[in-house]
Amino acid sequence: MRDLTAIAVLWQREMIRFFRAKSRVVGTLGMPIFFLAFLGFGFQTSSVPGIPAGIDYVTFLVPGILGMTILFSSTFAGISVLWDREFGFLKEIMVAPVSRTAIVLGRIAGGATTSLVQGVLILLLAVPMGFPLPGVVPFLAAVAFMLLIAAAFISLGLIFASNMKDIHGFSLVMNFVVFPIFFLSGALFPVENLPAWLLPLAYADPLTYGVDGLRGVLTGVSSFSPLLDFVILSAFALLLLALGAWFFERSESA
Amino acid sequence: MPAIRVEGLTKVFGTLVAVDHISFEVADGEIFGLLGPNGAGKTTTISMLTTLLTPTEGTAEVAGADIVRARDRVREQIGVVFQEPALDTNLTGRENLDFHARMYGIGRTEREERIRAVLALVELSDRADALVAEYSGGMKRRLEIARGLIQHPRILFLDEPTLGLDAQTRRHIWEYIRTLNRERGVTVILTTHYMEEADRLCDRVAIIDRGRIAVLDTPEKLKEALGGDAITLSIEGDAEPLLKALAGLPWVKQAGVASGAITLTVEQGERHIPALIAAAGSAGVAVTAVNLRKPSLEDVFIQVTGRSIREGA
Incomplete structure (x- = not known):
């Protein structure tokens, strides 16, 4: 019972912080909007190889940008434990008589909600650019995919945060882990365009299945069946969640 | 418990x-x-x-x-x-x-x-x-x-x-x-x-x-374990006979001379100041100033660790 309360309280803290920091929200939406706008308009008239006939590049790109939005905001949500440590607040959380699992789940609940808000905003902004407005069922399916992507990458962020002493490694993780995850995922071009030696990496990337699943449910075009995407992504999310909780439990917070 | x-x-x-x-x-x-x-x-x-x-x-x-x-x-x-x-x-x-x-x-x-x-x-x-x-x-x-x-x-x-x-x-x-x-x-x-x-x-x-x-x-x-209060007597006259007289008193734990003044460690210092001045009188020495300082934990710290706390570890 106390653990459920703790999850709710940690979630609420994230909500307050998120909606209070308006500039941060606008700031984090900037990159996906620019990617969407400039790549979308820039490649609108050219034919990108590997894209199935019948859908244009913007339509192909939007699910990828959704995946990107969730990827960045949720990895950041997980790794922001480092900021809590830097500013001391982590100690306040860690001396509380609640289970460490509840603390991890609270952070995931908070980070997944804020990521989802950003994802939905991007989806709405894409409609005036020519992206077909999804029906209720595809929309809910997309929400499910976005939440799974968020759970996976918040956990990944936690794994990094638990193994880092301070915030200095943050840009290292962003540039050498998060960006490759993004570029390998098929967000910008079909995964099949990658050279054969890179393909295994692309298939080991959880975001590949997230983007493909989003594309499947929102546009009807995908490499795998959305159901397969869903199963594989769920497995990744559970594995990363277990690892994240394990590392977090073992990290010392003083 | x-x-x-x-x-x-x-x-x-x-x-x-x-x-x-x-x-x-x-x-x-x-x-x-x-x-x-x-x-x-x-x-x-x-x-x-x-x-x-x-x-x-x-x-x-x-x-x-x-x-x-x-x-x-x-x-x-x-x-x-x-x-x-x-x-x-x-x-x-x-x-x-x-x-x-x-x-x-x-x-x-x-x-x-x-x-x-x-x-x-x-x-x-x-x-x-x-x-x-x-x-x-x-x-x-x-x-x-x-x-x-x-x-x-x-x-x-x-x-x-x-x-x-x-x-x-x-x-x-x-x-x-x-x-x-x-x-x-x-x-x-x-x-x-x-x-x-x-x-x-x-x-x-x-x-x-x-x-x-x-x-x-x-x-x-x-x-208390330090032995008492620190008293400094500023005097006019010869310190030696007074020091000798003071060293014989049971409540004086330590006596010495530093920069022309007598420094003492005295049990319950404030109660013994009159006796100190009387002793100086009978030794023919005029006391011009008395300073009494209660020992602080700082003194304890210095005695125990050999350093002032501000010097750090």
Whole structure:
């Protein structure tokens, strides 16, 4: 019972912080909007190889940008434990008589909600650019995919945060882990365009299945069946969640 | 049952032995001080006792619960005020307190009442709804102390509670701590490197230096162990005959001459000043000034560690 309360309280803290920091929200939406706008308009008239006939590049790109939005905001949500440590607040959380699992789940609940808000905003902004407005069922399916992507990458962020002493490694993780995850995922071009030696990496990337699943449910075009995407992504999310909780439990917070 | 029992507690970081086999007990209802320079191992000790760090060796029980095997039972019974601020500055003071109270499972009505009470205690009621980012250092400290009290802890840990605060706020906080201890029976364990704080606030003090406890006793006994008060007599005339006469008195523990004045260590110094002046008169020496200084914990610290606390570890 106390653990459920703790999850709710940690979630609420994230909500307050998120909606209070308006500039941060606008700031984090900037990159996906620019990617969407400039790549979308820039490649609108050219034919990108590997894209199935019948859908244009913007339509192909939007699910990828959704995946990107969730990827960045949720990895950041997980790794922001480092900021809590830097500013001391982590100690306040860690001396509380609640289970460490509840603390991890609270952070995931908070980070997944804020990521989802950003994802939905991007989806709405894409409609005036020519992206077909999804029906209720595809929309809910997309929400499910976005939440799974968020759970996976918040956990990944936690794994990094638990193994880092301070915030200095943050840009290292962003540039050498998060960006490759993004570029390998098929967000910008079909995964099949990658050279054969890179393909295994692309298939080991959880975001590949997230983007493909989003594309499947929102546009009807995908490499795998959305159901397969869903199963594989769920497995990744559970594995990363277990690892994240394990590392977090073992990290010392003083 | 003691509030805290520590046995051979040790913490090693790489090659640094931060806390080196310390043992002590804190009685229920006591205000106990860990006094020492920065880097002596005070915060590391507190971090282990509050379950944030795992000891390398040794054991400890807090409120009867083992700090490694029964962490949650320890956490349920303690309040902690950390040395470094541990507030969410993007939340208001009240939101920080509310977050805390809910993490400790306190229901809504109870929560609102207790938050109101602790805010009043630290005189922050009128600033409760401002963002903590706008608080001054002293206000943040008071808010943290308020927060440590919301769950009505049996044992309160205060790590350098008045570090960097102005004298007035410091005295305020001492007053809160005393009141809590007296009226609610909260056991308090605090760390400090302020001699005056340890002296005026603590029932017992452990002087901790380089990870070890050098001495542990009441401030009075620690100071008495030095042998008495320091008295300086400025004189006109020959010091030698007077020194001889004084050395024969049973309550003079030590006598010497430094820069033309006689320096003495005297038991219960203020009561023996008339006798000292009389002795000077019969030795034919005129006393021009008398200075009496009560020994401080600083003197104890110097005697025990061979260094001034300001010189650090």
